[in-house]
Amino acid sequence: MAVTLVWFRDDLRISDNPALAAAADSGDDVVACYVLDEETEGIRPRGGASRWWLHHSLAALTATLEDLGIPLVLRRGAAAEVLPRLVDECSAHAVVWNRRYGLAERTADAAVKTAFSENGISATSYQANLLYEPWEVTSGTKEPYKVFTPFWRACLTFRTPRRPLPAPDTLHGPRLDSEGLDDWALPPTEPEWIRGLQETWTPGEAGAQERLDDFLDSGAEGYNENRERPGMQSTSMLSPHLRFGEISPFEVWHAAQDHKDTSTAHDIRAFGSELGWREFSWQLLYFNPDLATVNHRSEFDAFAWEDPTTADLSAWQHGTTGYPLIDAGMRQLHGIGWMHNRVRMATASFLIKNLMIDWRVGEKWFWERLVDADPASNAFNWQWVAGSGADASPYFRIFNPVLQSRKFDPEGRYLLRFVPELTEADNLHEPWKGSAPGYPEPIVDLKESRERALSAYKALPKS
Numbered sequence: 515m516a517v518t519l520v521w522f523r524d525d526l527r528i529s530d531n532p533a534l535a536a537a538a539d540s541g542d543d544v545v546a547c548y549v550l551d552e553e554t555e556g557i558r559p560r561g562g563a564s565r566w567w568l569h570h571s572l573a574a575l576t577a578t579l580e581d582l583g584i585p586l587v588l589r590r591g592a593a594a595e596v597l598p599r600l601v602d603e604c605s606a607h608a609v610v611w612n613r614r615y616g617l618a619e620r621t622a623d624a625a626v627k628t629a630f631s632e633n634g635i636s637a638t639s640y641q642a643n644l645l646y647e648p649w650e651v652t653s654g655t656k657e658p659y660k661v662f663t664p665f666w667r668a669c670l671t672f673r674t675p676r677r678p679l680p681a682p683d684t685l686h687g688p689r690l691d692s693e694g695l696d697d698w699a700l701p702p703t704e705p706e707w708i709r710g711l712q713e714t715w716t717p718g719e720a721g722a723q724e725r726l727d728d729f730l731d732s733g734a735e736g737y738n739e740n741r742e743r744p745g746m747q748s749t750s751m752l753s754p755h756l757r758f759g760e761i762s763p764f765e766v767w768h769a770a771q772d773h774k775d776t777s778t779a780h781d782i783r784a785f786g787s788e789l790g791w792r793e794f795s796w797q798l799l800y801f802n803p804d805l806a807t808v809n810h811r812s813e814f815d816a817f818a819w820e821d822p823t824t825a826d827l828s829a830w831q832h833g834t835t836g837y838p839l840i841d842a843g844m845r846q847l848h849g850i851g852w853m854h855n856r857v858r859m860a861t862a863s864f865l866i867k868n869l870m871i872d873w874r875v876g877e878k879w880f881w882e883r884l885v886d887a888d889p890a891s892n893a894f895n896w897q898w899v900a901g902s903g904a905d906a907s908p909y910f911r912i913f914n915p916v917l918q919s920r921k922f923d924p925e926g927r928y929l930l931r932f933v934p935e936l937t938e939a940d941n942l943h944e945p946w947k948g949s950a951p952g953y954p955e956p957i958v959d960l961k962e963s964r965e966r967a968l969s970a971y972k973a974l975p976k977s
């Protein structure tokens with residue numbers, strides 16, 4: 515029987531997976547594979563938290579595919595070498611995959627496609643992980659958008675996202691040799707780190723669906739207002755599931771739309787627009803492949819960053835800066851591999867503007883520690899906070915962590931959850947103003963450091 519090879523990448527799911535659906539519909543035997551490619555030039559190695567997630571997500575996908583009737587074949591190496599070997603082993607006549615959008619990934623995929631075409635193997639790619647292809651929605655001048663609001667408005671009028679595809683009922687195919695997932699030793703070995711991740715997350719498609727259902731049942735109503743409150747479970751926490759493609763944006767979009775009624779319409783609109791930021795980040799990355807390393811606004815190249823090897827960086831990373839919101843956020847990240855969006859903005863602003871440490875240093879730390887570390891969203895948001903991005907917060911907007919926690923966590927539910935020693939503090943939001951046993955003194959003065967940052971900004975050449 516003819517064989518189609520399905521190459522899984524950032525789409526570790528069987529529902530709404532167009533490549534898998536095409537293979538199943540063909541009636542062919544199906545071989546499913548995942549290639550751990552740490553060799554192709556330019557593909558960014560995953561951080562520790564993402565490696566933990568990938569391990570468990572692959573385990574979950576293996577079990578799901580086994581239930582459908584086929585194994586997941588695991589191989590390690592450069593995709594350009596591994597895939598032709600797999601095609602030979604199973605005599606596949608066709609290879610299918612869902613698209614990726616980073617430059618190194620696109621280049622690798624194009625090379626694989628060309629090599630297959632030259633050898634008479636059909637290679638087909640599908641849209642699966644973004645609602646809009648990055649090149650589809652352009653401005654009146656046919657340029658990519660640089661500002662979110664017109665981009666998202668144009669997306670919404672361009673096309674309604676298609677309905678999700680069903681998962682195949684059953685699959686059949688030969689069993690090829692597979693490497694052992696445990697032999698890949700993906701997860702980090704720090705037991706504390708692993709424990710926090712395990713207690714919080716269920717990687718895999720079933721875990722993603724459960725998160726979505728929970729959010730629609732209990733978080734969606736009131737989302738528009740509550741999403742700013744880190745002490746509430748008010749956002750979906752779907753980001754790592756979306757990052758690994760355990761759920762598709764089409765599934766999330768339509769489940770949210772189907773849930774809409776008159777009382778939740780504005781909440782669902784706000785939630786949809788957050789998915790829009792994800793789309794926008796990917797559009798920017800597509801057209802600016804070095805978004806994680808190069809200032810979008812080149813005048814920031816002249817910025818006088820502080821030396822990042824100081825104790826300040828370590829205090830930021832470990833949540834001992836003496837500012838409760840910053841410490842709570844960094845400890846949340848350390849503990850569960852995720853941080854609330856408002857606190858991500860505040861902690862990033864503190865690193866860049868109060869400590870004057872290059873945003874790329876923070877981007878790398880988040881990349882290592884976030885379970886949702888995403889090449890587009892992480893880079894885009896760091897540049898957004900720094901002020902160096904295309905659509906960015908103005909540099910002079912410096913988050914004040916005290917005002918932020920007073921406004922968004924007035925009772926200190928979030929602060930106390932991650933910085934329990936503050937239970938004893940007289941003044942929760944400004945502990946240095948009273949007694950706070952066991953809690954560190956602030957490492958910088960907010961006012962002085964703000965002024966220092968503003969003068970450094972004013973010294974930049976004007977664009």
Ligand SMILES: Cc1cc2nc3c(=O)[nH]c(=O)nc-3n(C[C@H](O)[C@H](O)[C@H](O)COP(=O)(O)OP(=O)(O)OC[C@H]3O[C@@H](n4cnc5c(N)ncnc54)[C@H](O)[C@@H]3O)c2cc1C
Binds near residue numbers: 790854856889
């Ligand atoms: C400095 C910084 C770094 C960030 N790094 C990442 C990252 O590596 N990966 C990542 O997925 N998000 C990143 N974000 C964006 C945002 O913080 C997370 O997407 C969000 O907190 C995830 O929580 P949620 O799934 O509960 O979001 P919800 O509020 O439930 O939103 C639903 C989905 O919309 C998308 N989304 C929401 N906000 C944004 C945003 N600002 N930019 C892009 N997509 C968004 C996410 O896919 C999210 O899962 C970063 C933000 C900042 C300020």
